[in-house]
Amino acid sequence: MDIYAELGVRTIINAVGPATRLGGLSLSDEVIEAMRAAGARNVRMDELEEAAGAEIAALLGAPAAYVTSGAAAALSLATAVCLAGDRPAAIDVLPEVAGPRRRAVIQRAHRDPYDHALTAVGAELVEIGYPGSTRPDELVRELDGRAALVLWRPGRGGDHLGIAEVCELAHAAGVPVLVDAAMDVPPLQRLRDILDAGADLVAISAGKGFRGPHTAGILCGQADLVGAVALHHQDMDIRPRTWQRSEVTGADPVRGRHGIGRGMKVGREQIVGLLVALRAFVRDPGAHHRHGAQELADIRAGLHDDPRCTVRDGYEHHLDVPVLEIDVTASGRSADEVIRDLDRGTPRIHLGEDRAWQGVLTVNPQGLQPGDGAAFAKRFAEVLGG
Numbered sequence: 001m002d003i004y005a006e007l008g009v010r011t012i013i014n015a016v017g018p019a020t021r022l023g024g025l026s027l028s029d030e031v032i033e034a035m036r037a038a039g040a041r042n043v044r045m046d047e048l049e050e051a052a053g054a055e056i057a058a059l060l061g062a063p064a065a066y067v068t069s070g071a072a073a074a075l076s077l078a079t080a081v082c083l084a085g086d087r088p089a090a091i092d093v094l095p096e097v098a099g100p101r102r103r104a105v106i107q108r109a110h111r112d113p114y115d116h117a118l119t120a121v122g123a124e125l126v127e128i129g130y131p132g133s134t135r136p137d138e139l140v141r142e143l144d145g146r147a148a149l150v151l152w153r154p155g156r157g158g159d160h161l162g163i164a165e166v167c168e169l170a171h172a173a174g175v176p177v178l179v180d181a182a183m184d185v186p187p188l189q190r191l192r193d194i195l196d197a198g199a200d201l202v203a204i205s206a207g208k209g210f211r212g213p214h215t216a217g218i219l220c221g222q223a224d225l226v227g228a229v230a231l232h233h234q235d236m237d238i239r240p241r242t243w244q245r246s247e248v249t250g251a252d253p254v255r256g257r258h259g260i261g262r263g264m265k266v267g268r269e270q271i272v273g274l275l276v277a278l279r280a281f282v283r284d285p286g287a288h289h290r291h292g293a294q295e296l297a298d299i300r301a302g303l304h305d306d307p308r309c310t311v312r313d314g315y316e317h318h319l320d321v322p323v324l325e326i327d328v329t330a331s332g333r334s335a336d337e338v339i340r341d342l343d344r345g346t347p348r349i350h351l352g353e354d355r356a357w358q359g360v361l362t363v364n365p366q367g368l369q370p371g372d373g374a375a376f377a378k379r380f381a382e383v384l385g386g
């Protein structure tokens with residue numbers, strides 16, 4: 001049975017990479033089988049989170065880890081912890097903040113549409129610096145009794161404050177630092193560098209480089225902060241009289257009511273799928289770079305002699321993958337027209353549009369399946385003809 005054909009929803013050759021609008025990357029058979037097995041039986045979700053979190057932390061080399069429904073949810077839950085900690089009275093009233101510390105300080109150059117994840121749970125964003133540069137005193141002056149956290153993002157160009165400097169200044173004022181590394185881990189070394197620099201909490205996507213379920217993510221970092229996440233996230237439809245200590249950690253069963261993260265629930269299938277995907281990644285990190293390499297070679301070969309486009313090797317720094325850049329200026333067609341035609345035609349193709357304004361389209365190999373490269377090159381040549 002082809003459920004997509006049955007529904008009349010056309011499938012896509014994904015040359016974008018791990019994009020949520022296309023449903024993320026496809027899962028390996030190993031991960032799908034683990035998710036199937038996990039979905040067949042019930043467990044206590046707090047115990048599953050504790051056990052999986054401990055192994056994930058060990059695999060990542062982080063002090064502690066917690067599985068969320070994505071990196072955006074990890075940012076929200078981390079913010080909730082920075083605003084309300086493990087205090088039931090404060091957890092209960094979010095997004096109203098019980099206390100003076102409600103601000104998330106962020107360098108202007110680090111702003112991103114994902115900042116909604118912070119404001120949604122009650123934080124107020126305070127921008128410092130300018131697009132081209134940020135100075136230490138601009139951070140220091142906001143680290144007063146109203147600061148709940150500093151948000152930092154990797155890989156933003158410009159003369160801005162690095163993670164080590166931010167951590168040093170923030171910690172001197174008793175303010176934790178949250179890093180949005182959704183798109184930047186793997187490689188694992190980047191996470192280790194961020195943690196070594198002193199970051200307290202780090203949000204990571206499961207569905208990007210790790211090829212876990214696309215509806216999963218990880219919040220890792222300091223054990224006390226990560227430990228408080230469960231209070232904001234887990235279903236609290238329990239009776240304190242009967243809900244006993246965790247058999248995994250012996251953790252105290254005393255709990256409040258549903259926190260603000262209850263709507264960001266994560267399934268046992270996602271938790272187990274992520275764990276199995278991460279084990280596979282750690283077993284063979286090189287697979288990350290081999291995936292789709294043949295398809296990129298096929299696209300290159302297929303378009304090599306076409307005078308209407310120029311194909312160059314590129315590199316996507318955040319995701320740590322080689323990509324192809326296809327310049328279509330010589331075809332006389334605009335990049336936007338090419339994108340629209342690729343979407344309407346058969347096979348239906350989506351590819352990277354970040355540099356469409358320069359007449360350049362990007363092919364990311366992470367979502368390509370065997371045979372996609374040849375099909376892509378054939379259809380792309382047709383579309384260039386108009």
Ligand SMILES: *Cc1c(COP(=O)(O)O)cnc(C)c1O
Pocket residue numbers: 020069070071072073112114180182183204205206207214216217
């Ligand atoms: C992808 C991404 C997110 C969200 O990650 P999800 O796992 O899809 O929730 C957050 N921040 C940045 C910078 C991202 O690239």
